[in-house]
Amino acid sequence: MNITKKIGGGLALLGLCSIAWGATPLVDVDWVKTNSCNADVRVLDIRNPIDGGSKTDYMRAHIPCAVHTDYLKGGWRVEVDKIPGQLPPVDKLEKLIGDLGVDNKTHVVIYHAGKNALDLGSATRVYWTFKLLGHDNVSILDGGLAAYTADKKNTLEKGNNSPDPKTFKAALNEALLATKADVQQASGNGVTLIDNRPTHQYRGINRHPKSKRSGTIPQAQNLPESWLTVNGGGKFRDVETLKKLYQVANVPTEGDAINFCNTGHWASLGWFVGSELMGNKKSRLYDGSMVEWSADESLPMTEEIKL
Numbered sequence: 001m002n003i004t005k006k007i008g009g010g011l012a013l014l015g016l017c018s019i020a021w022g023a024t025p026l027v028d029v030d031w032v033k034t035n036s037c038n039a040d041v042r043v044l045d046i047r048n049p050i051d052g053g054s055k056t057d058y059m060r061a062h063i064p065c066a067v068h069t070d071y072l073k074g075g076w077r078v079e080v081d082k083i084p085g086q087l088p089p090v091d092k093l094e095k096l097i098g099d100l101g102v103d104n105k106t107h108v109v110i111y112h113a114g115k116n117a118l119d120l121g122s123a124t125r126v127y128w129t130f131k132l133l134g135h136d137n138v139s140i141l142d143g144g145l146a147a148y149t150a151d152k153k154n155t156l157e158k159g160n161n162s163p164d165p166k167t168f169k170a171a172l173n174e175a176l177l178a179t180k181a182d183v184q185q186a187s188g189n190g191v192t193l194i195d196n197r198p199t200h201q202y203r204g205i206n207r208h209p210k211s212k213r214s215g216t217i218p219q220a221q222n223l224p225e226s227w228l229t230v231n232g233g234g235k236f237r238d239v240e241t242l243k244k245l246y247q248v249a250n251v252p253t254e255g256d257a258i259n260f261c262n263t264g265h266w267a268s269l270g271w272f273v274g275s276e277l278m279g280n281k282k283s284r285l286y287d288g289s290m291v292e293w294s295a296d297e298s299l300p301m302t303e304e305i306k307l
Helices: 003-007 029-035 055-060 090-099 117-132 144-149 180-186 239-248 266-277 289-295
Strands: 041-045 078-080 083-086 107-111 138-141 192-195 257-260 283-286
Touching (some): 029 144, 180 283
């Protein structure tokens, strides 16, 4: 499949970063306290029902100057050919992002509820989407809102922020996205397949409600999403600890790698750790993941435990 066609096409040159020192993958609470209302920064509150949050929660209390966008219902992911959670067309994403007051010079900072690895996956998926669209000036608040509110002295804001729309144009970075065909070619070609689902799904004990078959892609290694955060929470582990966990999971930290899960949510967490924290820029994310793969009966699967 032509990737540009799949996501909608319409490419343009990326603007220069507005923050002179550039965006780091993670920012901390002190950085956000200093910069959240900076005219060149747009803080996105992506809380949604998947992590027990909502627009109502945002209205009650949010980081100053933050703008709300619902990760589940805001248009970040759509159903494509009966596969949920896929990338929308590029023009739809451009409008979504522009309507949030973001242009190609804006430093975007994303924050989640900070409760667990699942809601951190919402932040990494939106982060990956920006990167895929060629917008490198993007960061995540490590620990999310929970980290910010841990200090009761930190200011919170009520009400709704509605920024003036801006023009955002994508410059698609195809190197970050793996298609089903890419995964088919990966086996035996020196590409590491990393299954970021829980071990019970990897082994075939349980499966996603939309998956047609149990198990995993042959030769895939399992690195569960909950390993990547401190006690399965909303804050990333340090790099040295991550290296140890990669070794335990028999997952290399270098070389061509494709992360997958069920629909590309948990996989974005694995991609972020591999690419942005461990520095493996040969990491890709398989958007369709197991829901797409398992629906094609011509494709092989490994089911370690058959029930």
